[in-house]
Amino acid sequence: AGGGGYGGASGKVDYVFKVVLIGDSAVGKSQLLARFARDEFSMDSKATIGVEFQTRTLSIEQKSIKAQIWDTAGQERYRAVTSAYYRGAVGAMLVYDMTKRETFEHIPRWLEELRAHADKNIVIILIGNKSDLEDQRAVPTEDAKEFAEKEGLFFLETSALNATNVENSFNTLMTQIYNTVNKKNLASEGDSNNPGSLAGKKILIPGSGQEIPAKTSTCCTSS
Amino acid sequence: MEEEKASAAQSLIDVVNEIAAISDYRITVKKLCYNLARRLKLLVPMFEEIRESNEPISEDTLKTLMNLKEAMCSAKDYLKFCSQGSKIYLVMEREQVTSKLMEVSVKLEQSLSQIPYEELDISDEVREQVELVLSQFRRAKGRVDVSDDELYEDLQSLCNKSSDVDAYQPVLERVAKKLHLMEIPDLAQESVALHEMVASSGGDVGENIEEMAMVLKMIKDFVQTEDDNGEEQKVGVNSRSNGQTSTAASQKIPVIPDDFRCPISLEMMRDPVIVSSGQTYERTCIEKWIEGGHSTCPKTQQALTSTTLTPNYVLRSLIAQWCEANDIEPPKPPSSLRPRKVSSFSSPAEANKIEDLMWRLAYGNPEDQRSAAGEIRLLAKRNADNRVAIAEAGAIPLLVGLLSTPDSRIQEHSVTALLNLSICENNKGAIVSAGAIPGIVQVLKKGSMEARENAAATLFSLSVIDENKVTIGALGAIPPLVVLLNEGTQRGKKDAATALFNLCIYQGNKGKAIRAGVIPTLTRLLTEPGSGMVDEALAILAILSSHPEGKAIIGSSDAVPSLVEFIRTGSPRNRENAAAVLVHLCSGDPQHLVEAQKLGLMGPLIDLAGNGTDRGKRKAAQLLERISRLAEQQKETAVSQPEEEAEPTHPESTTEAADT
Numbered sequence: 001a002g003g004g005g006y007g008g009a010s011g012k013v014d015y016v017f018k019v020v021l022i023g024d025s026a027v028g029k030s031q032l033l034a035r036f037a038r039d040e041f042s043m044d045s046k047a048t049i050g051v052e053f054q055t056r057t058l059s060i061e062q063k064s065i066k067a068q069i070w071d072t073a074g075q076e077r078y079r080a081v082t083s084a085y086y087r088g089a090v091g092a093m094l095v096y097d098m099t100k101r102e103t104f105e106h107i108p109r110w111l112e113e114l115r116a117h118a119d120k121n122i123v124i125i126l127i128g129n130k131s132d133l134e135d136q137r138a139v140p141t142e143d144a145k146e147f148a149e150k151e152g153l154f155f156l157e158t159s160a161l162n163a164t165n166v167e168n169s170f171n172t173l174m175t176q177i178y179n180t181v182n183k184k185n186l187a188s189e190g191d192s193n194n195p196g197s198l199a200g201k202k203i204l205i206p207g208s209g210q211e212i213p214a215k216t217s218t219c220c221t222s223s
Numbered sequence: 224m225e226e227e228k229a230s231a232a233q234s235l236i237d238v239v240n241e242i243a244a245i246s247d248y249r250i251t252v253k254k255l256c257y258n259l260a261r262r263l264k265l266l267v268p269m270f271e272e273i274r275e276s277n278e279p280i281s282e283d284t285l286k287t288l289m290n291l292k293e294a295m296c297s298a299k300d301y302l303k304f305c306s307q308g309s310k311i312y313l314v315m316e317r318e319q320v321t322s323k324l325m326e327v328s329v330k331l332e333q334s335l336s337q338i339p340y341e342e343l344d345i346s347d348e349v350r351e352q353v354e355l356v357l358s359q360f361r362r363a364k365g366r367v368d369v370s371d372d373e374l375y376e377d378l379q380s381l382c383n384k385s386s387d388v389d390a391y392q393p394v395l396e397r398v399a400k401k402l403h404l405m406e407i408p409d410l411a412q413e414s415v416a417l418h419e420m421v422a423s424s425g426g427d428v429g430e431n432i433e434e435m436a437m438v439l440k441m442i443k444d445f446v447q448t449e450d451d452n453g454e455e456q457k458v459g460v461n462s463r464s465n466g467q468t469s470t471a472a473s474q475k476i477p478v479i480p481d482d483f484r485c486p487i488s489l490e491m492m493r494d495p496v497i498v499s500s501g502q503t504y505e506r507t508c509i510e511k512w513i514e515g516g517h518s519t520c521p522k523t524q525q526a527l528t529s530t531t532l533t534p535n536y537v538l539r540s541l542i543a544q545w546c547e548a549n550d551i552e553p554p555k556p557p558s559s560l561r562p563r564k565v566s567s568f569s570s571p572a573e574a575n576k577i578e579d580l581m582w583r584l585a586y587g588n589p590e591d592q593r594s595a596a597g598e599i600r601l602l603a604k605r606n607a608d609n610r611v612a613i614a615e616a617g618a619i620p621l622l623v624g625l626l627s628t629p630d631s632r633i634q635e636h637s638v639t640a641l642l643n644l645s646i647c648e649n650n651k652g653a654i655v656s657a658g659a660i661p662g663i664v665q666v667l668k669k670g671s672m673e674a675r676e677n678a679a680a681t682l683f684s685l686s687v688i689d690e691n692k693v694t695i696g697a698l699g700a701i702p703p704l705v706v707l708l709n710e711g712t713q714r715g716k717k718d719a720a721t722a723l724f725n726l727c728i729y730q731g732n733k734g735k736a737i738r739a740g741v742i743p744t745l746t747r748l749l750t751e752p753g754s755g756m757v758d759e760a761l762a763i764l765a766i767l768s769s770h771p772e773g774k775a776i777i778g779s780s781d782a783v784p785s786l787v788e789f790i791r792t793g794s795p796r797n798r799e800n801a802a803a804v805l806v807h808l809c810s811g812d813p814q815h816l817v818e819a820q821k822l823g824l825m826g827p828l829i830d831l832a833g834n835g836t837d838r839g840k841r842k843a844a845q846l847l848e849r850i851s852r853l854a855e856q857q858k859e860t861a862v863s864q865p866e867e868e869a870e871p872t873h874p875e876s877t878t879e880a881a882d883t
Contacts, residue, residue, distance in 0.1 A: 046444055049410045050415055052439075
């Protein structure tokens with residue numbers, strides 16, 4: 001693990017996309033992130049406190065895309081932000097545990113929170129995690145698929161443990177974001193058929209099409 | 224231009240106050256930040272003198288003041304960051320942070336040294352103070368605080384490491400302790416601070432922040448591992464390793480998380496505060512502990528370096544969120560003192576702020592109360608909406624309660640906050656019915672000079688309403704106002720005079736003022752060169768002269784020569800008031816009329832009857848009539864009563880701009 005696309009993004013970055021992970025506690029959000037960003041899986045991972053983020057740079061159509069993925073506490077106890085967390089997000093991963101029915105039943109609530117706080121054109125993918133525990137499945141694939149179609153979400157079942165579909169799910173999300181952004185940039189055909197289309201949406205992509213300095217000095221954030 | 228100057232000076236004071244309100248600088252930049260803030264606070268007397276001065280200033284000078292303000296605002300922003308920003312960032316980017324602070328202070332020094340002090344009407348003493356500040360800024364320029372190198376190196380060593388917590392245990396422990404990142408809420412707050420930096424930068428923030436996020440993650444893992452080992456508490460741990468997840472989710476009655484309980488009372492906290500050891504307690508519990516003479520942190524046994532209690536807002540909001548999610552009534556403060564819900568603020572942030580201020584007023588230690596009262600004072604000054612909202616939030620009874628604290632600054636802020644609130648018509652009645660008058664009178668008697676002045680101004684503002692005139696007079700406000708009129712500063716005298724004037728419009732208060740000895744003071748102010756109080760003194764004398772006792776005392780005080788002089792040379796208003804006093808005096812004792820005639824009253828009086836104000840003309844005509852009657856009345860003895868005094872003209876009000 002750790003080779004290839006992992007590690008720091010020292011080169012030129014064309015786009016930075018902020019993506020948020022949401023869902024009930026213990027569905028595996030942080031594990032999905034660790035798998036994607038560092039190809040790691042921890043057997044005794046701790047509850048997420050507050051917010052955390054990791055990045056990984058991907059290449060889509062010869063463009064360098066930096067995925068900035070934010071992870072937040074699913075447990076109320078450790079949550080610290082709500083609306084600020086969604087600020088500037090262009091993509092979201094809505095995660096449930098396919099071995100726990102209630103985590104799936106809470107998805108509409110998460111979706112509601114997402115739609116209340118995030119940009120309405122945000123690209124959303126629904127993830128049923130822990131597909132390695134097929135014998136304990138409590139959410140049929142069909143149920144989730146049906147829900148995703150109804151709500152206009154992408155959908156995949158993943159396993160952070162054995163890495164099934166993790167890469168695929170992030171790639172799907174990033175590509176979709178890239179396509180809509182790119183489409184918008186070219187100001188081409190109006191609405192695409194994609195459910196989570198960003199067409200016509202004004203999004204903030206700092207450094208789009210231009211180089212971002214490797215070290216950005218950051219200072220005062222208060223106003 | 225003068226108004227612009229006053230408002231420029233005021234805005235500078237406001238910025239300093241905002242800076243002074245920032246507290247709890249991160250430990251690593253504490254000294255630099257405190258020094259910077261302290262120096263700026265020393266500039267307040269200069270701004271106050273500029274604001275008070277009547278000298279006009281040039282546009283260029285005004286511009287230098289605005290430059291200073293700009294420099295102060297950027298200082299304020301950075302200081303805020305040093306108080307709320309990421310702790311890890313402030314250490315790891317210490318060079319950048321220090322140089323930014325230096326840059327801020329160089330800018331302050333430059334803009335401060337460009338002010339043409341000789342053109343400003345400021346006292347030598349204040350000038351010297353500014354010189355001192357300037358030289359401190361210059362001296363600080365080249366001097367960089369030596370920060371904690373061990374902490375810096377520890378953090379550096381954690382960068383680019385895998386998240387294998389075990390290998391770095393001792394380093395992580397040192398770092399977590401030094402940065403006060405030992406508790407879940409602190410860690411959550413730190414993560415939010417980092418998130419904020421990324422979010423507000425709008426995108427890519429560079430690898431340094433990513434490294435910091437990784438370091439924070441390691442600290443979190445370390446702290447959580449410690450927690451688990453310590454208490455066998457496995458909340459939220461992804462449970463592949465131990466079978467199914469805990470049953471907490473399916474339980475009907477949620478268990479209150481330990482972190483939400485006060486370590487002393489074991490109850491869920493309603494007002495969690497952090498002590499200097501980094502631990503969080505329920506405010507009332509830890510206050511009792513400290514008041515009991517303890518100086519250690521009850522949980523860790525560490526010595527407390529200060530008794531400051533910092534509200535733990537993050538935890539409070541976590542508790543509230545948790546209560547909401549679990550359908551539990553959140554803990555409420557005792558109902559008698561509980562501030563009412565805030566409604567009139569447009570933004571929830573402001574409403575939250577007011578609510579926090581109410582909490583601090585009600586439950587804070589003296590330091591909290593002082594700063595909260597100070598902030599309310601400023602907010603109430605700012606605009607009418609704030610005055611309504613603050614009153615609605617229930618501030619008035621709390622402020623009234625604070626009038627009797629021994630702390631003179633709290634008194635001062637509270638009385639001034641009440642003054643500013645009283646500008647709103649609806650608040651005037653509320654303040655009086657909250658029982659404020661005895662407290663205000665107490666401050667008027669015993670407070671600091673500024674507090675006394677503002678107490679007098681408050682009484683003036685409240686006495687605009689007629690029933691309040693009666694209440695204020697009955698509760699003993701008049702004698703201390705007379706004392707202030709006698710011995711106060713110029714400003715105090717003005718405030719006392721305007722208050723007395725208003726109060727004495729009510730007949731029942733006239734005797735009180737006269738018996739408190741106001742008349743000798745007023746006649747002294749009439750004749751004292753440069754007292755600057757002639758207008759007020761004459762206006763008050765004019766209303767007191769209608770009272771029999773007042774008339775007698777004025778008559779015996781040899782005031783006639785100066786009255787005649789005012790009718791001759793005074794301003795239109797002074798001429799009419801002086802004539803009004805004479806009308807009353809002469810109605811009792813024609814001897815005064817004879818004396819006045821000898822002093823050359825006739826010419827000026829005829830002029831007043833022809834060219835004065837309406838009231839002046841009327842008074843002059845009455846006097847002339849009296850004189851002619853007196854002339855042909857050598858044998859007769861009929862004395863007519865003068866027409867009853869019409870409402871006298873008010874002296875200039877000084878209240879609206881009374882606050883600092």
